[in-house]
Amino acid sequence: MTDTASRPGFSSFALDRCDDLRSDPHALAELLAHPAARQILLRGLDPVGDGAQLARVPLAHDARLDTHILLGKDEEGAPLFVALGPPGLPHGGQFAPRVWEMAAELGPEELSLYGCARSLVDWHARHGFCAVCGAPTALSRAGWGRRCPSCNAEHFPRVDPVVIMLAEHDGRVLLGRQPRFPPRRFSALAGFVEPGETLEGAVARELYEEAGIRVRNVRYVMSQPWPFPSSLMIAATAEAEDDVITLDEKELEHAFWASADDVRAAMAGDPAAPFIAPPPMAVAHHLLRHWVESV
Numbered sequence: 001m002t003d004t005a006s007r008p009g010f011s012s013f014a015l016d017r018c019d020d021l022r023s024d025p026h027a028l029a030e031l032l033a034h035p036a037a038r039q040i041l042l043r044g045l046d047p048v049g050d051g052a053q054l055a056r057v058p059l060a061h062d063a064r065l066d067t068h069i070l071l072g073k074d075e076e077g078a079p080l081f082v083a084l085g086p087p088g089l090p091h092g093g094q095f096a097p098r099v100w101e102m103a104a105e106l107g108p109e110e111l112s113l114y115g116c117a118r119s120l121v122d123w124h125a126r127h128g129f130c131a132v133c134g135a136p137t138a139l140s141r142a143g144w145g146r147r148c149p150s151c152n153a154e155h156f157p158r159v160d161p162v163v164i165m166l167a168e169h170d171g172r173v174l175l176g177r178q179p180r181f182p183p184r185r186f187s188a189l190a191g192f193v194e195p196g197e198t199l200e201g202a203v204a205r206e207l208y209e210e211a212g213i214r215v216r217n218v219r220y221v222m223s224q225p226w227p228f229p230s231s232l233m234i235a236a237t238a239e240a241e242d243d244v245i246t247l248d249e250k251e252l253e254h255a256f257w258a259s260a261d262d263v264r265a266a267m268a269g270d271p272a273a274p275f276i277a278p279p280p281m282a283v284a285h286h287l288l289r290h291w292v293e294s295v
Helices: 025-033 097-105 108-126 199-211 260-267 283-294
Strands: 038-040 056-058 068-073 079-083 138-140 145-147 160-169 172-177 189-192 215-226 231-240 254-259
Touching: 025 068, 025 079, 038 108, 068 108, 079 108, 108 215, 160 199, 160 215, 160 283, 172 189, 172 199, 189 199, 199 215, 199 231, 215 283, 231 283, 254 260, 260 283
Parallel strands: 038 079, 160 231
Antiparallel strands: 038 056, 068 079, 138 145, 160 172, 160 189, 172 254, 215 231
16 A cells, blocks of 8 residues: 555654664754754644644754654654653543544644654653663653663553454454444444464454454454554454354444445445444544455
């Protein structure tokens, strides 16, 4: 998938991440002092901007490497930073409607830049103390890590893998909805990958736990960074052995088998469709499109 319009949201990060410079204090100081260096603005964890672009401002004259994260350099070599969040920053899994309103306006690369910045700022806000000895930690590697000065342990931003999948049976796919979804919205089932588990195993386990469906022939389709707070959505399809649904009502409010015509109608925004499809920003939208175009 090379066309940014065909990608899920947050999937078009375009900066040079400068991994080779993150441990070079001299190079980082030069980037911080670069006349074209800019800082993108966040309001807490929310994006700030006007229309299709995030707000960018020159770095303050007293900006420091221990309070700013280097996101990378653009095509012209201009460095781009984001400041660490203030104390008491809300947990990154929480988001207000403004996030979705602004995210819908941003261009693909700007949305991806916001997602990267949000995840990093949130991670630092939640990892101020060492998981080994409990001592306060300090920013390291230009914001792509933290180091404990007490026990010298290093900590790095984590990404939580989540499988999101369509089980297929007799030309239909299984869709479900959680109570928090907007009315009539249905999506692919999803769940976190557990320790010691393959992606294929997670797909099979989640489908069985949430809907009682046994599957085989799991096939990877695509992935999507999801910065709420820092997940990687891994989309797949699988073949169901039968179509008998046994719903886990703690996880899902309802589930049903949708035909290809049902999916086409929902993707087209037909008010007569039996469900409302996930928005184009979500990988579930692209997974449904991938499936319906293949049948």
